[in-house]
Amino acid sequence: MTLDSKIPEGPLAEKWDKHKFNVKLVNPSNKRKYDVIVVGTGLAGASAAASLAELGYNVKAFTYHDSPRRAHSIAAQGGINAAKNYQNDGDSIFRLFYDTVKGGDYRAREANVYRLAQVSVSIIDQCVAQGVPFAREYGGLLANRSFGGAQVSRTFYARGQTGQQLLLGAYSALSRQVAYGKVKLYTRSEMLDVVIVDGKARGIITRNLIDGKIEQHSAHAVVLATGGYGNVFYLSTNAKYCNATAAWRAHKKGAFFANPCFTQIHPTCIPVSGDYQSKLTLMSESLRNDGRVWVPKEVATAERLRKGEIRVSDIPEEERDYFLERKYPAFGNLVPRDVASRNAKQMCDEGRGVGSSGLAVYLDFADIIQRTGANAVSQKYGNLFDMYAKITGENPYEQPMRIYPAVHYTMGGLWVDYNLQTTVPGLYATGECNFSDHGANRLGASALMQGLADGYFVIPYTIGDYLAQTPPTPVTTEHPAFAEAETEVRARIQKFLSINGTRTPDDFHKHLGHIMWEYCGMARSEEGLTHAKKEIQKLRKEFWSDLKLVGTNEELNQALEKAGRVADFIELGELMVDDALDRNESCGGHFREEYQTPEGEALRNDDDYAYVAAWQYMGDNQPEVLNKESLQFDNVKLTQRSYK
Amino acid sequence: MNLTLKVWRQKNRTAEGRVVDYQVKDISPEMSFLEMLDVLNEDLLRRGDEPVAFDHDCREGICGSCNLFINGRAHGPETGTTTCQLHMRKFSDGDTIVIEPWRANAFPVNKDLSVDRSAFDRIIQAGGYVSVNTGGAPDGNEIPIPKDVADRAFEAATCIGCGACVAACKNASAMLFVSAKISQLALLPQGHVERKTRVENMVAQMDIEGFGACTNIGSCAAECPVGISLENIALLNREFLNAKATSNNLS
Numbered sequence: 001m002t003l004d005s006k007i008p009e010g011p012l013a014e015k016w017d018k019h020k021f022n023v024k025l026v027n028p029s030n031k032r033k034y035d036v037i038v039v040g041t042g043l044a045g046a047s048a049a050a051s052l053a054e055l056g057y058n059v060k061a062f063t064y065h066d067s068p069r070r071a072h073s074i075a076a077q078g079g080i081n082a083a084k085n086y087q088n089d090g091d092s093i094f095r096l097f098y099d100t101v102k103g104g105d106y107r108a109r110e111a112n113v114y115r116l117a118q119v120s121v122s123i124i125d126q127c128v129a130q131g132v133p134f135a136r137e138y139g140g141l142l143a144n145r146s147f148g149g150a151q152v153s154r155t156f157y158a159r160g161q162t163g164q165q166l167l168l169g170a171y172s173a174l175s176r177q178v179a180y181g182k183v184k185l186y187t188r189s190e191m192l193d194v195v196i197v198d199g200k201a202r203g204i205i206t207r208n209l210i211d212g213k214i215e216q217h218s219a220h221a222v223v224l225a226t227g228g229y230g231n232v233f234y235l236s237t238n239a240k241y242c243n244a245t246a247a248w249r250a251h252k253k254g255a256f257f258a259n260p261c262f263t264q265i266h267p268t269c270i271p272v273s274g275d276y277q278s279k280l281t282l283m284s285e286s287l288r289n290d291g292r293v294w295v296p297k298e299v300a301t302a303e304r305l306r307k308g309e310i311r312v313s314d315i316p317e318e319e320r321d322y323f324l325e326r327k328y329p330a331f332g333n334l335v336p337r338d339v340a341s342r343n344a345k346q347m348c349d350e351g352r353g354v355g356s357s358g359l360a361v362y363l364d365f366a367d368i369i370q371r372t373g374a375n376a377v378s379q380k381y382g383n384l385f386d387m388y389a390k391i392t393g394e395n396p397y398e399q400p401m402r403i404y405p406a407v408h409y410t411m412g413g414l415w416v417d418y419n420l421q422t423t424v425p426g427l428y429a430t431g432e433c434n435f436s437d438h439g440a441n442r443l444g445a446s447a448l449m450q451g452l453a454d455g456y457f458v459i460p461y462t463i464g465d466y467l468a469q470t471p472p473t474p475v476t477t478e479h480p481a482f483a484e485a486e487t488e489v490r491a492r493i494q495k496f497l498s499i500n501g502t503r504t505p506d507d508f509h510k511h512l513g514h515i516m517w518e519y520c521g522m523a524r525s526e527e528g529l530t531h532a533k534k535e536i537q538k539l540r541k542e543f544w545s546d547l548k549l550v551g552t553n554e555e556l557n558q559a560l561e562k563a564g565r566v567a568d569f570i571e572l573g574e575l576m577v578d579d580a581l582d583r584n585e586s587c588g589g590h591f592r593e594e595y596q597t598p599e600g601e602a603l604r605n606d607d608d609y610a611y612v613a614a615w616q617y618m619g620d621n622q623p624e625v626l627n628k629e630s631l632q633f634d635n636v637k638l639t640q641r642s643y644k
Numbered sequence: 645m646n647l648t649l650k651v652w653r654q655k656n657r658t659a660e661g662r663v664v665d666y667q668v669k670d671i672s673p674e675m676s677f678l679e680m681l682d683v684l685n686e687d688l689l690r691r692g693d694e695p696v697a698f699d700h701d702c703r704e705g706i707c708g709s710c711n712l713f714i715n716g717r718a719h720g721p722e723t724g725t726t727t728c729q730l731h732m733r734k735f736s737d738g739d740t741i742v743i744e745p746w747r748a749n750a751f752p753v754n755k756d757l758s759v760d761r762s763a764f765d766r767i768i769q770a771g772g773y774v775s776v777n778t779g780g781a782p783d784g785n786e787i788p789i790p791k792d793v794a795d796r797a798f799e800a801a802t803c804i805g806c807g808a809c810v811a812a813c814k815n816a817s818a819m820l821f822v823s824a825k826i827s828q829l830a831l832l833p834q835g836h837v838e839r840k841t842r843v844e845n846m847v848a849q850m851d852i853e854g855f856g857a858c859t860n861i862g863s864c865a866a867e868c869p870v871g872i873s874l875e876n877i878a879l880l881n882r883e884f885l886n887a888k889a890t891s892n893n894l895s
Binding site for chain 1: 655674675678679692694709722725733769777779783785797828
């Protein structure tokens with residue numbers, strides 16, 4: 001199948017404006033005749049639901065949480081990028097575009113990224129108007145800070161809680177539309193399948209998590225804003241409920257899955273402390289503005305430190321290796337995430353890691369505390385320092401933080417065209433759920449930007465184009481496809497409940513996470529991936545024959561919810577391995593050990609792999625088919641990324 | 645550590661609940677409180693018993709999902725801390741820990757320790773927003789806001805909507821929650837246009853939901869995991885009086 005990305009003709013800077021003019025419009029009085037389902041109420045979902053309702057569409061918004069405000073966007077800490085150039089430091093739409101394409105290691109679509117940079121400026125205006133309390137300078141104007149992979153200050157922030165403030169802004173807009181009756185909100189409702197009628201997405205099947213009721217919902221179009229799949233790894237910075245089920249169910253109904261192996265490992269997370277660990281906590285990238293990353297120069301020193309024979313304060317300045325500053329003098333501690341993560345791993349592999357496990361490096365604030373005082377540091381990063389102290393029992397004002405990379409974000413996701421439509425007509429994907437803007441590595445403070453760009457400023461235009469070509473006659477759940485999908489959902493749940501084996505969903509999930517982190521994590525090889533594929537297939541068989549659950553469907557049954565998500569994680573994990581095996585190059589977060597420069601940097605192969613890998617589901621136990629969308633670069637020159 | 649847990653078990657919203665005793669063994673002091681409950685639940689499930697239902701998600705203190713009443717205190721013994729950020733190093737070997745759900749008429753129990761807090765959503769829907777549609781907003785820097793005002797608005801806006809303030813209050817009042825949103829939007833110029841209708845509608849909805857009255861005890865602010873200040877309630881009262889005395893929006 002040929003993938004049509006539907007990128008508009010014309011010069012890069014004019015594509016979006018031209019496209020907005022060319023898309024078909026729905027007459028204002030006809031908008032109320034169209035129903036749109038939005039699944040997920042994070043930044044991408046809440047902003048889309050609110051904006052579509054403001055336009056006049058009838059929106060049904062779904063979340064598995066008890067409130068839209070719990071979505072994991074809330075945990076984003078550092079900030080949101082926008083090409084405002086308020087700092088007079090040389091920023092521009094083109095520079096944000098350029099940084100993002102380069103940061104993504106040239107595996108993103110130029111046209112999408114340019115549009116993202118264009119609308120970034122409107123996002124800030126919109127959020128300010130909503131009452132989002134961004135950080136400000138004494139003169140009353142908006143403040144900025146720097147983030148990795150950029151040499152300008154373009155990140156807007158609200159202390160270390162930017163995601164929370166932006167989500168509460170979108171949530172307030174959504175709440176207003178709920179009050180007006182334009183959005184019907186379904187909480188504690190998990191989407192378990194998408195319903196396809198005559199090749200088009202026409203609804204979803206959900207399960208009410210409180211009483212287990214299976215429900216059918218119909219609409220003229222369906223928007224998935226269901227986040228990423230980082231929890232395939234079990235341990236990640238994602239929230240516990242984050243899962244791939246909505247996207248994976250859509251995939252099995254015909255939506256292609258793009259670049260599944262592109263996962264982001266964030267360099268600054270609190271290290272694992274034991275087997276019982278349920279999740280990992282991020283320490284915002286913004287800390288790398290002032291924190292200096294180092295390990296001891298000598299392996300012997302690191303060993304004594306790990307055994308507790310010496311303390312960190314016993315190591316004199318000249319015996320410390322500030323390895324990022326040493327290797328990348330131009331960007332220093334603010335190199336992109338993939339580069340910082342790989343270097344931290346390399347230090348630990350060399351035996352220079354710290355902490356009792358040796359799987360950590362230091363992030364040191366001694367300099368900034370000495371220069372500006374603990375109070376000033378607390379003003380900037382107070383909540384992060386408190387969080388670190390609560391989790392580790394250590395005081396980061398007195399000793400450096402210990403950090404280690406952890407799975408944080410997934411650049412891959414459902415394949416979408418320029419209109420954010422998947423390969424299923426009428427089915428859209430926004431935010432982290434789609435693959436479109438970050439290539440092989442996302443820059444810091446760009447996830448919030450993309451989620452809100454898609455929801456506030458892209459989907460309201462592009463979905464109109466589809467609806468305008470769809471008759472405004474009511475869509476009901478009468479078509480047999482709804483009953484069929486419901487039967488399938490029920491059968492699957494009954495299957496889970498009837499296995500009556502010995503291993504819990506969490507047990508299987510941990511096992512899968514171990515395989516993925518070991519063989520499809522920060523460094524991958526053909527040998528390891530081939531092994532992982534076999535292990536995952538084995539695990540899948542065990543899951544379907546040895547799963548242990550108790551209780552029924554007709555009640556709040558959290559283990560049952562988990563079982564469905566783990567079943568999908570296992571299948572997606574195998575596809576991630578297939579994708580990583582196919583991509584015989586290193587780029588961004590995808591590092592194949594066989595493909596590296598003599599200095600150990602990622603070695604891309606633009607001749608053979610400058611494409612989006614879009615995987616097509618062919619049926620149970622059938623190999624998926626790889627479709628390629630080749631990437632054209634007319635406005636940036638493909639070079640080896642250098643942050644030296 | 646070995647611990648005795650006394651946990652509230654309740655089948656569903658209408659069933660009668662009771663306290664059930666459980667023993668958990670080999671708990672590491674580095675575990676979070678919820679990881680300790682994970683250990684209990686894995687153990688229960690393996691034995692064929694029903695795990696304890698509880699709400700949680702981000703496990704980094706920001707989503708506001710977790711909501712356990714531990715040894716008679718909302719979110720447990722450590723001040724300024726959500727349940728998920730409470731760690732077992734705060735307890736000792738041999739301790740007995742009592743774990744209950746939030747108790748308030750406006751927060752009915754779903755099951756075990758999970759409660760329904762949708763009343764908070766309905767209060768926000770009554771007016772916790774600035775009525776601006778997407779598009780057409782002026783440039784972000786066209787509305788300069790003094791840093792101290794922006795900072796105070798931010799402090800109020802950090803409320804995570806967990807409901808600890810209600811659980812801690814002997815009247816089960818939601819005043820701290822409501823006042824946090826009222827303050828944020830009353831302090832910022834963007835919120836001024838609708839400040840009167842907002843406070844009237846949100847307070848009216850709070851009453852409809854069945855939350856109690858405020859009698860200025862202050863346990864809400866003392867137990868708030870993110871430090872929302874009691875001053876916000878004073879500001880809410882001032883906003884409310886001002887609206888009632890001057891507006892003709894509502895009776």
